Amino acid sequence: MGFLNIFIVALMPVLKVILMTGIGFFIALDRIKLLGPEANHHLNNIVFYVLSPAIAASSLAESITFQSFITLWFMPLNILLTFVFGSILAWLLIKITKTPKHFRGIVIGCCSAGNLGNLPLIMVPAVCEEPNNPFGDPSVCSLLARPYASLSLAMGGILIWSYVFGMMRLYTNEGTENETPSETVAVSSTELAVLPSTNAHTISMHPTPSDAKIIKMSAWKKIMQQMKIISKKVDLKKVFAPTAVAAIVGFIIGIVSPIRKLMIGNRAPLRVIDSTAYMFGEAAIPCMTLIMGANLLRGLKGSEVSRSVIIGIIAVRSILLPALGIGVVMAARNWGLIASENKLYQFVLMLQFAVPPAMAVGTMTQFFQLGQCETSVIMLWTYVVAALSLTLWSTFFMWILA
Template sequence: MGLLNLFIVALMPVLKVILITGVGLVMALDRIKLLGPEPNRHLNQIIFYVLSPALAATSLAETVTFQSFMTLWFMPLNLLLGYVLGSILAWLLIKITKTPKHLQGIVIGCCSAGNTGNLPLIMVPAVCEESNSPFGDPSVCSMHARPYASLSLAIGAIYMWSYVFGVLRLYVNTEMGNDSTSETLPRSSTELAVLPSTNPMHLTRFHGTITQMSTSKKIMQRMKSISEKVDLKKVFAPTAVAAVVGFIIGIATPIRKLLIGNEAPLRVIDSSAYILGEAAIPCMTLIMGANLLKGLKGSDVSQGVIIGIIAVKNILLPLIGIGVVKTALHLGLVPSDNKLYQFVLMFQFAVPPAIAVAWSMRNFNDNDVDLRSSSIC
């Protein structure tokens, strides 16, 4: 297909996102204030506890079966690689730009996570609907597009609330702990160290004992700190739990027959949840537009950090993603004849920073992150 046609196919889904985002930005203007701080907070809560879980559960339950999951097994690994590699690049960015400690957690979150949930559900089916789509017959493409996007949504939600939020929270708490506490030796060990002794062997033994006690104490304190800071309430967020429930419904044939399909006895439950879930994508995109207004008004984040995040998410990770997918193709981990699946795998590396990072902080704020700068995501 021609370059112009390919550009139009790629442009249409992006325009949809931009238009909805623009509406959200206008709604947040001071003259309108339909998405001011208070309405925004309430809408966040509705999305977090109702709309997003409904979207994750119904998308998986309706589109993913045990057979389809077995053919898409590489997608969870692909997403995990993207999150881990993004974290590594974020760590390098922090070292290069000397990012302040109160911003390091949000930088890691923005670089490691991406909008692998709502964006594929918008853009992948939209690409298939175009008459000039490079993925063949639009009806066949659309039939496969939603299972791919739904699995990306579900796995992305699980990683967001387990890996990303966990790393972000532990990293910030570790930094705070390093600033506020210092390691001290037990008084008895210190007194032993200053006892006079004419035997050098005794003195060496005392120093060795002190070193061992100090090292073991540091290890035990670090393990205790990590165990205390891992909050299961945050790991098992509503969207992550709903994704697991939807996955179980999809692969368990008896349960699936009860809920999914025109002849299912309990199909009204699935239909109602589906209606709720459909509202999640536009609402989340509207909030993204409202958050952009805060960024336009200025932030305490340096331009170097912002440019670095843009470079990581829009240049480095997409290039790495191409390499990952090509390597998987070479090793036979991904079917070579499924171009749409390959596109989704690469697309997962090319999504912008996740608004869910800032969104999660607003719903689970323990005063251990700086929310003033969360709009950089």
């Protein structure tokens, strides 16, 4: 295939996303008021609690079997690597830009968590539907596209609502509270109280067996106190968010053969449950994309986020991570971790590094009531740039794979 033909194939799904986002943007305008702040909030809750879990559960239950999961084992590791590399680059960005403490969680979230849900679910099947796609017969390609995109959605949702949510919550609390110093002082005074006849110099220079035991106990107390602090800050109800729980349920249904036979298939006794979840799931992608467009409108109103932070996040998500993704996938192929002949699978793995930040980061800021305007500005500019960068990277991915 020529480079221009591949570019057109890559452009089509991105245009679909742009059009759907544009509609969400338009109906959120003050003159239209179909998706104003209150309506957006309610629709966001419906997506969070109903539609997104439905698409995660139904897609995985129908698409993933035990054999296919064994075949696709590298994808969860690949997604984990996108979070790891994104977090490392976020730390560097925070140090360079001297980001305020309360805003660091948002920077880490935007750099580490990509839109692994609705974008792959739209883009990968759309690429397969193009007659000139480099992945072979459109019908066969489309059959493979759904499990790839579904697994991406599920694994991304689990990591976003566990790792990213936990990080954002920790940094939000760190910016508003100052618990650690006082607790550290309390621990130190307790340690001194149990050593009335000794001092720090004596213990360090001439330790006795009883002194060593006391030091071990005090160190253990410090560890336990830190664990208590972290457990107070991490909300397990949010870590096990509806989408993450639904993904786990979908895995179990798809992989466990007896349960699968009960619920999946035209002759399954409980197929009505799966078909109902599938109907709800079909509404998830349009609604998520409409919300994305409405949230981008807030970014036009501006915020106090610095340009250096915005440019840094764009560079991480649109330049550095996609380049790293090529290296990861190529290395995995050379080491025999993924099948060299499965080009569509490799394309999806690379795409996971190139997508813009997850819109769930904006949802999390609504939970915390902190940094909503800043996140909207970041999302606005990253998605504007992604319209071009995602097309170019997708074209390049398909070109090197073809």
